[in-house]
Structure formats: C-alpha cells, structure tokens
Amino acid sequence: MDHRAKRVAVVGAGTSGLAACKHLLARGFQPVVFEAGESVGGLWTRTLASTRLQSPAVAYRYSDFPWPDSADVFPRHDQVVDYLAAYARRFGVDECVRFRSTVVSAEYVGAEPEDAADGWERWAGNGEAFGDGTGVWRLTVRQHGASEKEPETEMHEFDFLILCIGRVSGVPNIPSSFPANGGPEAFRGQVLHSMELSNMDDADAAALVKGKRVAVVGAGKTAYEIATECTEANGAGLPCTMVCRNPQMLLNRPDVWGKVSIVYLYMNRFAELMVPKPGAGAASRLLAALLAPLAWAISAATGAWYRREIPMRKYGMEPDQGFARCVSSCLISMLPDGFYDRVKEGSVVLARSKEFSFCVDGLVLDSGGEKQRVAPADVVILATGFRGDQKLRNMFVSPRVKDIIAGAPLYRECVHPRVAQMAVLGYAEGLNNIYAAEMAAKWLARLLDGAFRLPSVRRMEESCAEWGRYYARRSGGGGDGQTAWRPCIGAVNLWYNDELCRDMGCEPRRKKGFLAEWFQPYGAVDYADIQ
Numbered sequence: 001m002d003h004r005a006k007r008v009a010v011v012g013a014g015t016s017g018l019a020a021c022k023h024l025l026a027r028g029f030q031p032v033v034f035e036a037g038e039s040v041g042g043l044w045t046r047t048l049a050s051t052r053l054q055s056p057a058v059a060y061r062y063s064d065f066p067w068p069d070s071a072d073v074f075p076r077h078d079q080v081v082d083y084l085a086a087y088a089r090r091f092g093v094d095e096c097v098r099f100r101s102t103v104v105s106a107e108y109v110g111a112e113p114e115d116a117a118d119g120w121e122r123w124a125g126n127g128e129a130f131g132d133g134t135g136v137w138r139l140t141v142r143q144h145g146a147s148e149k150e151p152e153t154e155m156h157e158f159d160f161l162i163l164c165i166g167r168v169s170g171v172p173n174i175p176s177s178f179p180a181n182g183g184p185e186a187f188r189g190q191v192l193h194s195m196e197l198s199n200m201d202d203a204d205a206a207a208l209v210k211g212k213r214v215a216v217v218g219a220g221k222t223a224y225e226i227a228t229e230c231t232e233a234n235g236a237g238l239p240c241t242m243v244c245r246n247p248q249m250l251l252n253r254p255d256v257w258g259k260v261s262i263v264y265l266y267m268n269r270f271a272e273l274m275v276p277k278p279g280a281g282a283a284s285r286l287l288a289a290l291l292a293p294l295a296w297a298i299s300a301a302t303g304a305w306y307r308r309e310i311p312m313r314k315y316g317m318e319p320d321q322g323f324a325r326c327v328s329s330c331l332i333s334m335l336p337d338g339f340y341d342r343v344k345e346g347s348v349v350l351a352r353s354k355e356f357s358f359c360v361d362g363l364v365l366d367s368g369g370e371k372q373r374v375a376p377a378d379v380v381i382l383a384t385g386f387r388g389d390q391k392l393r394n395m396f397v398s399p400r401v402k403d404i405i406a407g408a409p410l411y412r413e414c415v416h417p418r419v420a421q422m423a424v425l426g427y428a429e430g431l432n433n434i435y436a437a438e439m440a441a442k443w444l445a446r447l448l449d450g451a452f453r454l455p456s457v458r459r460m461e462e463s464c465a466e467w468g469r470y471y472a473r474r475s476g477g478g479g480d481g482q483t484a485w486r487p488c489i490g491a492v493n494l495w496y497n498d499e500l501c502r503d504m505g506c507e508p509r510r511k512k513g514f515l516a517e518w519f520q521p522y523g524a525v526d527y528a529d530i531q
C-alpha cells in the first residue's frame, strides 16, 4: 500500500491522539492532527492548580518512552504536559499537529447510500480500513488565528478519521432535573462547572473561591481536589461543603497492608482468572465461578484495610459497592494529601445527599420529607463529570451515525461495526488510561497498514454485545442521562490486550517465566516491542 497516498486525520492531541499519530508515523503514514488548543497534552493543559496524576509515573507512560528521573512519583499536571510534549517532539508528532484547529463536523461521503451499511457482511464492504477506496470523511475545520480575527472555516477530505477528542473533557455534565423553582436560577450566588474552574488560570481560580462559602457537588477526584483547594484559600473559618450522592473509593496510598501494591491484586493474569470475562469460553467462566470466593475475600480484605486506614465510614463516605466493583467500574482514585485532616479540622464539611436543589442561600439537600436541610453557599461548583457520549455524537453530521455511535461499546474499543473508515480512541477507561489508549493505537495503526482484516460485521456486533453485557454487569451505568454501561476495562485489561495482540499476530504472553506471567503486574512496557 502507498501509505503517503492515504490521507489520515487524527482529531485531538491529548495522550490518545499523540499515541495514534506516533504509531501511524511508525507505519509510514503522514497523518494530520487537528487540535483545538494551542499545545499538545489535552486535558492536562487545563487542570486545577493541585491536579496530579493519580497513577504513578512508572505506570502512566507510553511503552517506549520513560519519564525523566526528575519527575515526581505522582507527577504534577505541568510535569505530565512536559512529558507528553517531549514524546511528541521525540517521535515527530508535533510536526503533524495543526493547532487552533477545531473540527466542527465530520461527514462521510461515499458512492453508496448511507444505509448500505445496514446490509454489510464485512466492515466498509470488505473488512479493510479504507474500504473500496471510494468513500471519504469530509471535515469542516475552524481555524482560529493567534489574533482576534474571525476564525476561518476550511473543508478537508480524508480516507480515514480517528477521533481522540477525550471522554472526560469538553462537554460538561450539568444536572438538569430539579423540582419547580429549585434550579440554579433560584440561587443568588454563582454556579459553575469544574471545567470552567480548570480553564481559569490558577490565580483567578483561587480568587474566585477566596472568602466565599463554597459548595462542591460531586464524588470523584475533582470534587475532592476543589474542596482541598478551597480549604487552602479559606481554612476552617469558612468551610467548604462537599455534597455527594454515591461516594467513590478514594485511596490514601496505592499499596495495601503497607507493602502490596494493588496492581498485584488486580492487574495481573492470575487476578483476571477470577473475573468472568466478556466472550470467554465455558472453562474460563467455570474457573472464574470456582475462584469467586477468593475474589470476594481479596476484595473484602482490601476494602477493610482501606476503610480502617481512611475514616470514610466515620464521615459517611463509604462507597456502597465493594472494592473489586470499584476497580471494575474505574471508580477508584487517590485522595489529595491530608484530605481527612481538613475534614477533621472543620475546613471541609462532607454532606451525603441523594438529591440536591437550589434555594436563594445555597443548596437544599435530601429535598423532600423532614430531612431537608440547607447548605449555605455563595458559589456552587458542579464537579459532576462530562458527557463524553454527547461530545462524540456532536462530531457527526449524519443523524444515523449520531444515533448509533455511542449506543453500544465499540469493537475492540475502537471501531463501530457499521461506521466505515473511522475509529475512536480514548473512550474506554482503564485503571491506567494512557496504557489502554496506546495499545488501541498500536492495533489501529496495524489495521490501517493492512496487517489484519476485521471479522464479519455480525461477529463484531456479537463481540460488542458481549462487552456491553460485561460493562452493564460489572461497571454499572455511565451516570445521569448517560448509557446504562460504562466502558471500563479496569478488571479485564489483560484480556482486552490479549484480544488486540491476537488480532495483530503478536504473542499475548509477554513475561519471562511461569510465575512472572501469572503474578507480575502487566503494564505498557510489556508491549514496548509492538511498534
């Protein structure tokens, strides 16, 4: 194949887009990367002042590009940006990126009518990345100059489109169902989403909360970080209220019993034997069933240890689900340093509430019934997550593609069985997202290179359905107004990698020796030789 003749577009220059571009370059393609921002790094270029990686640097890395020795164990957001920028320079990715270029829409233009895809036996007609070569993706790109001038709009055509636009950035999830007169308009203070705070420069963000009564709504890491930053600004004199419905598992350290890293318990082959995996055969399922008591015991012991270490029960912040379930739904992260000390000293007030609404003076919690109470506030910050599914849908012109693209898991977390010449990277979450995105980028580059063909559309759809059932069972829903499944490969990352390796014709077992293969944790470095 003449790679240079094939036009490939990557949208987004975060961790996923950089990996996609690097592996395409390695295979001889000359991709064009459109990035709305002014630099590489994606969401890491726009975080709260205190945001750090919650995965250690040794794990959160590309397979063939180590961190510099100067990086912290859990690097700060600016160190992450430096690492990603160095990767882009090292592999020539930065030369492919067109900054300040927002892809406003993508439309597939082919010789066949759009609904011909309903009758496909093979993806794009023949199971190959570029189909029969007659269809293209037409992108409308808004080019923002460095000056205040009106942006210019351009059209570009590509033979393959890779969306790396990020799942937890860009389109905020704003709660919208409130009782009559209980919406944000009832509140006399300011309401904003965590994304707006992250987009501000650090001094403006600190000034916004300084001397104010702040209420943060949310249960994820970002809510904890905002509450901690508020305590730094205001101390116990003006406590920050954190309102949360379903607490997540936030850990104070990544090892249990003072010495065993949780990756030894959840990110090796033996641990995955205990999980009923999507598409696994009867023997594998039987083994998982036989090992279920052991899986339960490990989950209970791990959870009990953290519950003893962290006063989550005392403050009503114990998750409803067990530890293993938190892992398999990717609802597990690291506490900001000294968080519960701030709670103890009264700088943060934790309020668990099934519902919330607004009133003139703040938030009404557990609305309805006698339990109603008001959390007074001048500023309400919604750390309520993002609408990754909506963001993806918004990219497409076609109502048909909008309708189906986020309706079920993607095949290999990359391609939709009935949308030709297009892939999405970075939508499945893992315990370590850069690792998952890079593996998918390797797989995709080989698919484009013609190293393997996709199976029949029917087989792909069966696989997507199996993964969908797994997600619904093991990881639960994506949140308010979102899908009933959350694409989290946290507990089956190796099983997923094995599928990709088999497709690529690479050996899935990558450790030396029986004990290492079954008990050592796997990570990006184990796949460094797959280029």
Ligand SMILES: Cc1cc2nc3c(=O)[nH]c(=O)nc-3n(C[C@H](O)[C@H](O)[C@H](O)COP(=O)(O)OP(=O)(O)OC[C@H]3O[C@@H](n4cnc5c(N)ncnc54)[C@H](O)[C@@H]3O)c2cc1C
Residues within 6 Å of the ligand: 011, 012, 013, 014, 015, 016, 017, 034, 035, 036, 037, 041, 042, 043, 044, 047, 051, 052, 053, 054, 055, 060, 101, 102, 103, 104, 164, 165, 166, 167, 168, 169, 170, 222, 425, 426, 427, 430, 431, 432, 433, 434, 437
């Ligand atoms: C606060 C925070 C902390 C996190 N910490 C960790 C962690 O410790 N460990 C971990 O594994 N994961 C973590 N994550 C998850 C994180 O999402 C991934 O690790 C990873 O950074 C996502 O990269 P991405 O490239 O997929 O998306 P993003 O980083 O969101 O990048 C998407 C890029 O696409 C661009 N873009 C979007 N739409 C368009 C468009 N239409 N046109 C042009 N460009 C576009 C955006 O400008 C952006 O640069 C964290 C997430 C958050 C929010």
